[in-house]
Amino acid sequence: MDLSTPPPDLYGRPRADTFFRFLTAFGDRYSPALGSPLLRRNPRRPHSRPTEALQLVVTARRRVAADVVELTLADPSGGPLPGWQPGAHLRLALPSGRERHYSLCGDPAERSGYRIAVRRLPDGGGGSAEIHDTLHPGTRLAARRPRNGFAFCAEPAVLFLAGGIGITPLLPMVREARRNGLDWHLVHTGRSADTLPFAAELRALDPARVHRRADDEHGGPPTGAELLAHAPRGAAVYCCGPAPMLTAVQRALDASPAASLHFERFGAAPVTDGEPFTVRLGADGPELPVPADRSALDVLREARPDLPYSCKQGFCGTCEVRLLAGAPDHRDRRLTPERRADGALLPCVSRAAAGETLVLDL
Incomplete structure (x- = not known):
């Protein structure tokens, strides 16, 4: 996901508390430098009390x-x-x-x-x-309590692009845009008309601004330029859908009337810059080669089908494993430096240099 303006709060609160913002900034600045036991550790990390389910x-x-x-x-x-x-x-x-x-x-x-x-x-x-x-x-x-990594910034002009079930995060945004009188348009695409959820609900919002497009009625999926042609001049684009749709929109954005793009993926992004490496299950366990174009999580699950996972994008932490040896390339957006130093690893996105072996406590 790519946001030009971060959400005000992961739990949706409208603003931060001024005192705690100051306290957090003070701790971040001074706790690494001072030796006092009272200030040695940033109070936010890594032992914060988990939120009750x-x-x-x-x-x-x-x-x-x-x-x-x-x-x-x-x-x-x-x-x-x-x-x-x-x-x-x-x-x-x-x-x-x-x-x-x-x-x-x-x-x-x-x-x-x-x-x-x-x-x-x-x-x-x-x-x-x-x-x-x-x-x-x-x-x-x-x-878990709702979290937001795909926040709606309510720009004056907005184009929503949904691929199939990708309408789910966009539907509340459309309602918000309508409620605030924004200049908005929605394009909802899918394989066929019967695969597009919430058809009646969307039509009731504003039939003139909702465009439904079924691939089987148009000879195939739309191009990125075709989707972005619905954008008002200078619009912000919010897109959620399959990887080919996101790629097409990204490539066509510069030549379109739109000014910015926010998106959320269905799953993990394709591995495009990986090197082959190896994971070993325990100090004396089997070694599993990880190809350049696959994640360590996918390889591990072939050997351990019960290994838990969820987002496959490095932000939920469900697939966390313990690293016993090796030099990983952490690519997640969740683990703090302290957690990484303690051996935490998210195999859904983390990798290693070519030829490296990561020994995991599995």
Whole structure:
């Protein structure tokens, strides 16, 4: 994801507390330099108290497109849920133990329930199939508080580009743009009309500004230039969809009327600058070669299918393993320098130099 303006707060709070902003800045500046036991460690890292998990119950389920179900999740006691902002996602702990992230697609003003929509992926890691097959009204599960790495900055002119289920983080943004009177347009693409979720809901927002495009009605997927032709002059583009769509939009951006691009991926970005290296399972365990174009996580899961994972993009931390030896190239956006020095490693994105061997505690 690529944001020109960071979100005000990962949990959606509108502004930071002035006193704690000053206190954090003081600690960041002076704790590395001073030897006093009181100031030796930045109080934020790495031993912050984990946020208590939310306990949720499925209260509603409906089909919103071919192979797509929408779930409404609520507090079992009926109380209000933590607030969030458009673009936020929810990290669910499924009954099987799998953890997966799903964008919130409801209205942030509605605090009585969270809405998510999930497409069944036959070739996925099992999370979507579990949701489709086992999560029905009455099912209880835990979740982390909503976090936002794809914040909506509410620019005056906006173009939203959604590929299939990629509409989920964009739908709350569209509502916000409409509520604030922005100059907005939405293009929703997919293989066929029946695969596009929330068709009626989107039409009700503003039929003149919502453009639905099915590949089977136009001879194939749209080009990046075709998608960006809907952008008002100087618009900010918010895009969520499959990798080919994102690549096409990125390549066509400079020649378009748009001025900036914010995007969120369905999964991990392709490895384009990797070198082949090796991971060893334990000090005396088997060695597994990691090709230049594959992640260590994918290779590890072939040997250990139960190895947990979620985002595959280096921000959730679900796949964390312990490094026993070797010099890794950390590419995640989660681990602090202290955690890395202690041996934490996220194999979904981290790599090593050509010929290097990383020994993992597995």
